[in-house]
Amino acid sequence: MHFQLTDEQRALRDAARSYLRDRFGPRQVRALYEDPDSDGVPAPLWQALGEQGWLAVLVPEEHDGIGLGLLDAAVLAREFGAGTVPGPWLGTILVGEALRLAGSPEQQATHLPDLAAGGVRGAVALLRPGWFPSPAGAPASARDGVLSGRLDLVDYPSTADLLVVAAQDGLYLVDPAAAGVTVSPVDALDRTTRLGTVLLDGARGEKLPGSTPAVVQDLLDRAAVLVANDLVGIARKAVTDTVEYDKTRVQFGRPVGSFQALKHSLADLHIGVTFAEHAATYSAHAADVDAPDRQLAASIAKSKAADVSRDATGAMIQFHGGIGYTWEHDTHFYFKRSKRLEAAYGDAAQHRERVARLLVDQAPDSPAVSAVGSEMSAGVA
Amino acid sequence: MHFQLTDEQRALRDAARSYLRDRFGPRQVRALYEDPDSDGVPAPLWQALGEQGWLAVLVPEEHDGIGLGLLDAAVLAREFGAGTVPGPWLGTILVGEALRLAGSPEQQATHLPDLAAGGVRGAVALLRPGWFPSPAGAPASARDGVLSGRLDLVDYPSTADLLVVAAQDGLYLVDPAAAGVTVSPVDALDRTTRLGTVLLDGARGEKLPGSTPAVVQDLLDRAAVLVANDLVGIARKAVTDTVEYDKTRVQFGRPVGSFQALKHSLADLHIGVTFAEHAATYSAHAADVDAPDRQLAASIAKSKAADVSRDATGAMIQFHGGIGYTWEHDTHFYFKRSKRLEAAYGDAAQHRERVARLLVDQAPDSPAVSAVGSEMSAGVA
C-alpha cells in the first residue's frame, strides 16, 4: 500500500514547480492584474503548457497525448493553484476529457491532437452557476442539434477555439465563431481568469454521442476534483507564506508568529490543509481506478478544499496585517482565486448534501462505503 | 431610553441570587445527582419558591399573584440556570401562562391562586421533541374533549398536579391522576429534572377556550424565552467559573489563564454570552410590550443562547482540564443542563429557520423589521 505520488508524478510536480519559480511568478501574475483588458493568456505560458505536455496529460497516446490519469492532471492543478496561474488550462483539459469520455472516434481524432498540443483552446459550460452539480444543472437546451441558452460565468470564452456545452440531453461541441453564438466579456475580481457570458441563440452544436447522464456526472466530478486540487494548492501556499511572514514580522519586540493565538490558528490551518491535500489526492486516484466511492471522494475533496482554502486565504490577510490588504502584496491573488473556485462545480454545502445523498439516503452497507482495501473488490488498479 | 433592568428587577435578581448562595447551592444539586430515584423536588426549595413569590410573578394580582411581566420571570430563570436549580418551576409557570392567556375566568379562578402559591405543581407538553416550534407540533390529538397521544420528554410529570397539553385544536387541562393517563419515568442525563413519558389514551381534557393557534404560538415563544434565559444563566456561570479557575491553576510555572490561546477563547465566549444576555433580556421585554418584532426576538434569543451555552459549557470542561470531566466537579451539572435545554422549544437551527421565515420570506419593509424606537409605533410600553 502506497498512498503517495509515484516517482513520475513527483517529477511532473517538480517540473511544474521549477517552471513557475523561474518563468512565471507573481510578477507575471501581477501583469495580468494591471492589464484587465488583455486576453489573459500570456503567450509564453501557453506555449510552455503545450511544450511541456501539460495540456496532453489526459489525452490518450493514440491521439498524440501522454495518456496519464486524473491524478497526474491533479498534480499540475495543485501547482497551478499555488502559482495562481492564469489561462484556459482547465477548460482545455475538460474539453479533452469530454471528447475522451463521450466523443466519437472521429471527433476524438479531429480535436484531441490539437488540444494536446495547445493549438486549440477549450472552454466549457457544464453547469448553471449556483446549481447542484448534476446533469440537471445543464445550462443550455438543445433541439435537433440547435442550441439555445445563456451560459453564465464561463472561463475564457473569448479566446476559446472550441466549446463544450451541456444541454439537457448531453454534451455538445460548439464553435464559438459560429452563427448564433455571442460572447460578451464580464469583469472578474480574480484576474487570473477572463470571464464571459455566452449567448446561444440557434447555434449549431455537434453532439458527443457517448454523453449519457452518467458521463456528464463523471465530467462534473472530474472538474470538481481538479478545482479541489487547485484550491488545495492555494491553501497550502497561503499557510506557508503566512508562516514565513510571521516568523520575521516583529511587533512588541518579538516575531508575531511567536504569539500563541497565531500559532494555534496556523496549526489548525496546517492540519486542515493536510486533510484537504489527502482528500484531493484520493479523489483523483479514485477516479483513475474507478473506485466504488469515487463520487463520494470527489464531494469530500471539493467540500473540504473549499472550506480550507476560504479559511486559509482569509487568515493570510488577517495574519499579514495591513500589508495583506494592499494591492501591492500578492495576498489578494490567492484570496480572489479562492473565491472564484470555492463554489465552482458545487460549493462546500452542496457537496456535503451530496455526501448525505450517497451515504445517509442509502442502505448502510451500500458499496459507497469505502475502507482500506476497497479497491480489491473493484478489481482494478 | 433605558435598556436595563429596573431597580425592582435587580432586587428580584439579588434575592434569588442570595437564596441560592445561602440555601440551595451545588451541594444540594449534588444530592439530586446522587439520588436519581428521588422525585427531584427538594421540599425546602419548593417551599421557598412559593414563599418568595417566584411562582406568582406572572399570575395576575386578582388571582393572588404579583402580576409582573415576562422579563421578571426571565430574571428568575437566569438565576435558576446559573444555579442549575431543579424542580417544576418552569412547568408551573407555563401552566399559569396558559391559563392566563387562554383560560376561562372560571379556570383561572380555580387554578391560578394555587399555582401562584406553590400548592399545585404544573407540567406541560406543548411540542413533540424535535419538531419546529409551532402549533403544528402539538403532541396530542383531541376528539370531543378526549385526548390521546404519547407525550415524550415531559419535565416533572410524576409530581405534577396539573398538566397542560397541546392538541391539534388548542390547549387542554388534564388531571394527571385521571383515567386514561399513564406516566412513566425516563432516566435523564441531567438530574436537575425528572423526565417522563405521558401516555394519553382516552383521557378527559378540559379545553382552554382562548387557545387559538396564535396563543399557542405565543406560549411556545414564552417558553423559548424563559429557556433562553436559563441557558444564558448557565453560560455566564460557565465562563465566570472557568475564568476564576484559570486564574489560579498553575502549569508550566504560570496560571493557565495567562496563555494567549485560552485568553482569546475566553474573550470570545465573554462577548458571545454578553450578546446572548442582551437578546434574552430583549426577547422578554418585547413580549411584555407586545413589540412588533417579538417573535423575531424570541427566536434570536433562543438560537443565540443555545449556541453560546453549548460553547461555554464545552469550554468549561476543556479549560478545567481533567478535573472538569469528573463527577466530583460541578462542571457536568452545567454541561448536562445545557444539553437538555439547548433544543427545548426549538433548537438553534430551527430558530434560525424561523428568523428566515420572518425576515427573508417577508417583504423587506415588513413591520417585523425592528429598530430603536420601534415601540413608538406600537404605542405601548
Place this chain on the structure above:
Amino acid sequence: MDLRHSEKDEQFRAEFRAWLDASLPQEMRRPEFWADLSEEESFQTRRTWEKGKAQDGFAGIAWPTEYGGRGGTPTMKAIYDEEMARVGAPSTVNALGLAFLAPTVMALGTEEQKRSIIGPLLHCDVIWCQGFSEPGAGSDLAALQMRAEPQGEEYLLNGQKIWTTNAMHGDRIFTLARTSTSDGGKRHAGMSMLLVDMHQPGVESRPLKQMTGASEFGEVFFTDATCPRSDVLGGEGNGWATAMLLLSFERGSSAIGQYTEFRRQWDDVVDVARALDRDGRPAAQDPVLRQSLAAALVELECLKYHSWHVLTQTTQGRDLGFEASMTKIMWSETFRRVSDSYEAVLGTAFGVPELGSGLRLEELTSLAMWSRSCTIWGGSQQVQRTVVAERVLGLPR
C-alpha cells in the same frame, strides 16, 4: 426597561429626518451613484454635501454650541447616526477628525486650539488625517520611529506614516512622533502629538492601493517638514497618554450607526438571494443559505441590543471603561458574518459587477472585502481579544 426616546430626542429625529428628505438627493442614496464616480469626484461631492449639512446645524450633534456643535444629547447623536445610515447618506469626509481629534481637543486642547480646530473641522474646511501607524509599528504602536526634533520655535519632522485614511485629501494631520531622544527602554516616553500642516514641501502623500482596487488609505512621508511648537496637543512628551485618550473615544461609540449600515447591507444581501437562481428556485429558499443569512441577522440584532446597552450607560454618565473595548470586536465580527453570508449566497458569482437581472453588486462586493480590513485596523482582533481577556475578565498577563 423602556426603549422609547424622550420627546425632545424624537423631535430631533423628526427634524433631522425632514432635513434629510429635503437635502439628500435620491440618487445619492443609491450605491450605484457612488460606484460610477471617480474617487476624487466622490470625495468632493461628499465634502460639499457635508458642508451644507453643517451649515444647517447638523454637525457636532452632542458637542457644545460655543465651539460650533449643536449641544444635543448622546441619544440625539445615536439618532443622528441611525438616520444617516438608514437613508444611506454619504459617509463623512472627516471621520478621523470627528471621531478622535475633536473629543481629544475638547478634553486636552487649549482654548485657542478648541476655537481654531473644531469649527473648521465640522464645516469640512479642514480635512484631518491621522498619522499613527508606521511600517514597523502596526499593532505595536509604541514601536514608532518618526522623529520631531525641536529647532527653535519649530519641530523638524522626519519619518513615514502608513494606513493614513484620506492621505490624498488631508489638509492637516494629527500625528505621533518622538520629540526627545530615546529614554533607555521606556518605549512610551518622549512622544508628542503634533498637529501638522500637510500643505508644505516636506510632506508628501502617496495613495496606497487596496486589494479592492480603491485607495482610501495612503502613506505620508515627512522630510524636514516643520510644525510650530505651539501645535502640540496635550503637551510635549505626553504623546502616548494623549494617543491613548484619543483612541479611547472610539470605545464610547454605541455602534448603532454600524448596526444600521450592516443591516442595510444584510437587507441588500437578502434581495440578492431572492433574485439569484439556485436549482431553479431563489437562493433565498435554500435551507442552508437561510441558516447563514439568519445567523448573520442574529448577530446584527445582538449588536443593536448592545448599542442600546452602551447608549443607556453613556446617557447615565457611566464610563464603560474597557468593557466598551468589546464593541470593536462585536461590530467587526458582525460585519464579517454579514459579508460571509453574501459570499455564500453569491458563490461563483462573487466578484462579478452585476447579475443578469441588472442587480448591481460592486458595493456589496467591496463591503465584503472591506470587512476583512476591519478586523486589522484600529487594533487587530488579536490585540482586542487580549485587552478584553486582561482588562475585562482580569486574566493574568
Place this chain on the structure above:
Amino acid sequence: MDLRHSEKDEQFRAEFRAWLDASLPQEMRRPEFWADLSEEESFQTRRTWEKGKAQDGFAGIAWPTEYGGRGGTPTMKAIYDEEMARVGAPSTVNALGLAFLAPTVMALGTEEQKRSIIGPLLHCDVIWCQGFSEPGAGSDLAALQMRAEPQGEEYLLNGQKIWTTNAMHGDRIFTLARTSTSDGGKRHAGMSMLLVDMHQPGVESRPLKQMTGASEFGEVFFTDATCPRSDVLGGEGNGWATAMLLLSFERGSSAIGQYTEFRRQWDDVVDVARALDRDGRPAAQDPVLRQSLAAALVELECLKYHSWHVLTQTTQGRDLGFEASMTKIMWSETFRRVSDSYEAVLGTAFGVPELGSGLRLEELTSLAMWSRSCTIWGGSQQVQRTVVAERVLGLPR
C-alpha cells in the same frame, strides 16, 4: 498510488477475520451487551476474551516472535486494528501497556525485562497502569512531585498519581518519580521510570468517577511503597527521556483503528437520524442536520486518508517525527465532530437511554461525552497545537 495491500497482508486479514467470526460471540458485538454489565463484569469478560485471542496468536501483531509477538508487518497491525473495530470487538484491557510500555521495553529494556514483561502483558496475565499525571502536573508533566528515595536495594515511593486508566484493575504500574533531590532549576532532571507492583500495602487505588458516571480512571496513592532498584526502565535518572520516548510511540499509530471506530459511531448516528421523527419526517431528511452529518463524514474520511499516509511512511521505515503529533488533534477533533452531529440529531432527547422505537442510546451518549475527555488527556489540544506550530511549522517559541 496503490492502496492494495500485499497478498500476505490480505491473507492475514482473511485469517484474522475467520478467527473473529468463530471466536467473537454475536452478543459481544452489540453495545447493549456491554451497557448491561457492571464495570467489573465487563472488565473480566474482556480480559478473558483477550487472553484467548493472545493464545490463538492474535496479539503483538508486529512484534518479534521471540518475545511472544506474531512477527507481522505494520500493515498487518493496521489490518488487525481495522478488523477489530469493524466487528466491534471488545477494547483491550491492557491499552497503556500495549501502546506505551511494551515498545519502550523493547527499545530500552534489559533482555530480562523484555522476557519478563512482554509475554505476560500480551496474555493479560499482568495488567499495566500508567502513572504519569498528578494533581499538580497535568499538561505540565515536568511539574510532578512523586518521590522515590533509594534505600539500599529498593526505592521508597511516596506521592499521588491521577487519571490512571484501569487503576482498580492494575497489577503493575509504570510510573515516573523523582529519584534524586531537586537539581536547582532543572525540572526534568532526577526522574526515573519505575515498574511498581500494585499489590502491596503501600499502594492504594481509588476509582475516580467521571461525568458519564463510569470510572475508567482512578487515583493511585503511594505511601512508603517499595520497588526493587532493578525495576527501573531506561536507567536511573533517565526518566524524562524514557517518558518522552514512551509517549512518542503513540505518534507512530496510523489512527485506522480510531477511524473505523468513529465510522461505526457515525453509521449508528445515521441510523438514529433515520429513526428519529422531526416534523413528521426522519431527522435524516432535515437539510441542516444532513450538513452536520456530512461534515463529520468528510472529516472521518480525511482521517482515513491520513492513516493511509502514516501507514505508507511507516511501512517505508520513515520516521514521521513531530509531523505525526498532528494525529492526536486529527482523531480527537474528528471524534468531536461525529459526537457533535449526534448531539444535533438527538436534540432534547440527548441523554435519554432509548428512543421509543427501542433504539438504545447509552453507548452513543457515552461516546459523545467521552469525546470531550479526549481533547484533554494525553496532551491537551492546546499543548498539541503548540507542538505542531513550533515543531512542524517552525514558528518561534
